[in-house]
Amino acid sequence: MSKRKFAEFRRTLGMALAVAATGSVLLLGCTSDSSVARVFGSAGQGPAAAATKGPDYDKFRKTFIEATNDDGTREQQLRHFNDAFLRVRRDYVHDVVQPELLTSAIAGIQEAKGEQKSISPKDATEGALDTMLASLDPHSIYLNPEEYSESQVVTSGQFGGLGIEINAENGVIKVIAPIADTPAEKAGIKSGDLIISVDGTDIRGMKLTEAVRLLRGAPGTAVMLRMTRDGVPDFDVKVTRAIIQIEPVKWAVDGNYGYINVTQFISRAEEAMERAMRRIRAELGPNLKGIVLDLRNNPGGLLTQSVEIADAFLNDGKIVSVRDRQGETRRFDASPGDIARGLPMVVLINRGSASASEIVAGALQDHHRAIVLGVRSFGKGSVQVITPLDWGGALRLTTSLYYLPSGRTIQGRGVLPDIGVTGPDETDAKREADLPHALMAGEVTEDGRPRATLDESQCPVAGTKKDDRLLGCALMYLQSGSPEKFLASMSTRPKS
Numbered sequence: 001m002s003k004r005k006f007a008e009f010r011r012t013l014g015m016a017l018a019v020a021a022t023g024s025v026l027l028l029g030c031t032s033d034s035s036v037a038r039v040f041g042s043a044g045q046g047p048a049a050a051a052t053k054g055p056d057y058d059k060f061r062k063t064f065i066e067a068t069n070d071d072g073t074r075e076q077q078l079r080h081f082n083d084a085f086l087r088v089r090r091d092y093v094h095d096v097v098q099p100e101l102l103t104s105a106i107a108g109i110q111e112a113k114g115e116q117k118s119i120s121p122k123d124a125t126e127g128a129l130d131t132m133l134a135s136l137d138p139h140s141i142y143l144n145p146e147e148y149s150e151s152q153v154v155t156s157g158q159f160g161g162l163g164i165e166i167n168a169e170n171g172v173i174k175v176i177a178p179i180a181d182t183p184a185e186k187a188g189i190k191s192g193d194l195i196i197s198v199d200g201t202d203i204r205g206m207k208l209t210e211a212v213r214l215l216r217g218a219p220g221t222a223v224m225l226r227m228t229r230d231g232v233p234d235f236d237v238k239v240t241r242a243i244i245q246i247e248p249v250k251w252a253v254d255g256n257y258g259y260i261n262v263t264q265f266i267s268r269a270e271e272a273m274e275r276a277m278r279r280i281r282a283e284l285g286p287n288l289k290g291i292v293l294d295l296r297n298n299p300g301g302l303l304t305q306s307v308e309i310a311d312a313f314l315n316d317g318k319i320v321s322v323r324d325r326q327g328e329t330r331r332f333d334a335s336p337g338d339i340a341r342g343l344p345m346v347v348l349i350n351r352g353s354a355s356a357s358e359i360v361a362g363a364l365q366d367h368h369r370a371i372v373l374g375v376r377s378f379g380k381g382s383v384q385v386i387t388p389l390d391w392g393g394a395l396r397l398t399t400s401l402y403y404l405p406s407g408r409t410i411q412g413r414g415v416l417p418d419i420g421v422t423g424p425d426e427t428d429a430k431r432e433a434d435l436p437h438a439l440m441a442g443e444v445t446e447d448g449r450p451r452a453t454l455d456e457s458q459c460p461v462a463g464t465k466k467d468d469r470l471l472g473c474a475l476m477y478l479q480s481g482s483p484e485k486f487l488a489s490m491s492t493r494p495k496s
Helices: 003-013 034-039 055-067 074-091 098-113 121-134 145-151 208-215 269-287 303-312 356-366 469-480 483-490
Strands: 017-020 141-143 158-169 172-178 194-198 222-229 232-240 242-245 249-254 257-262 290-294 318-324 329-333 345-349 371-374 382-388 394-403 419-422 452-455
Touching: 055 074, 055 098, 055 121, 074 098, 074 121, 074 382, 074 394, 098 121, 121 141, 121 394, 158 208, 194 208, 249 269, 257 269, 257 469, 269 303, 290 469, 303 318, 303 356, 318 356, 345 356, 345 469, 356 371, 371 469, 419 469, 419 483, 452 483, 469 483
Parallel strands: 257 290, 290 345, 345 371, 371 419, 419 452
Antiparallel strands: 017 158, 141 394, 158 172, 158 242, 172 194, 194 222, 222 232, 249 257, 318 329, 318 394, 382 394
């Protein structure tokens, strides 16, 4: 996998690249499962047309042949490219221009070849598909057979490794965040740290996939990392690898209020959330007065899980609809039954809330089931379908867009909070609309929101570490009983 492809994939989805004993685990931003894939007819079907022809394709074929060595697989690899190319033309969310796609594919071959005299047909195919898919949008990529095999653990939520989310930026491996309660967090690794060497091997300038191979290993083995952190001298950290079990939901009680933090929309998320709700109710009983649903820094996951979690708090109505390039719509509706039994709710979002998180926040907001606090979310409202290919690889292709119950789209716009609460980290935050080749489904408008914008320093602290001011504002809102009373009480609080 090229550095650009892997880094862009990891960064734009905002989900963990977990440095694992079994491989780098790619968790997707909001991926349709097999049932949704069947809706769009992408999974497991052959191409609908014969091999591509025409002058643009002839130019591509000539470049391919001239760049590759004759190992007997040229025609086979060209057939592989044709298969993937035709699937992109058929299934992509928008009509695509064949000459532009093929020009990108040619550039990918030339980039893969570099200064070499020739490359293998397999490498040429991968280079062509990498660059061609990257030209579409930030979330469409080609997975070679090895990458696709590793991605099969995407929703299992369990793996061996350090428990860090990493990215490649300007030739340096950067820690996005340590996963809670993992060896990385316990070793003191922090968001923004740079890893410059692994067991004495300098990894600056190394491809991300190569760095991952050095970082991963068997559970119980140790690795020594050399780190750079702003404001302090370079330092070493010893981390012992372990089996990482991702818990998708955390819960707590604060006074008469329940707190549910959904961290990832993996396959067990809705079940874990209902279990958390039962435990909160068992602890507080009739004293339970409201619920805070925390979706901050939750970059998404499975569409089915987002629908089920939103449905858990709704009695009826549309949750989300999915529209492909023909305008065909698949609608997901709520079923009777609200596990919170109508109790007041606050949903917390930030710029790291993406895709599945935005579906849940937007659905609860549109149905006036919850008030949303925080800042505008990431804005990833596109559907990616993973289509296995005959030779073991796969396409992860954007096939459609999400639309909330009100008809507004998430893509490029995000969910705007009912009451904005800004913090110090929000000023230069990148979102979907800032990414190269980002799909835009409309300008970002206020849509009548937010009613007011507060500074996070006005909020009281809350949470187990007594440092979560947005949660403090959420609890104040629930205690106040209405937006008007909450804003009136906040108007008298000074910034700290």
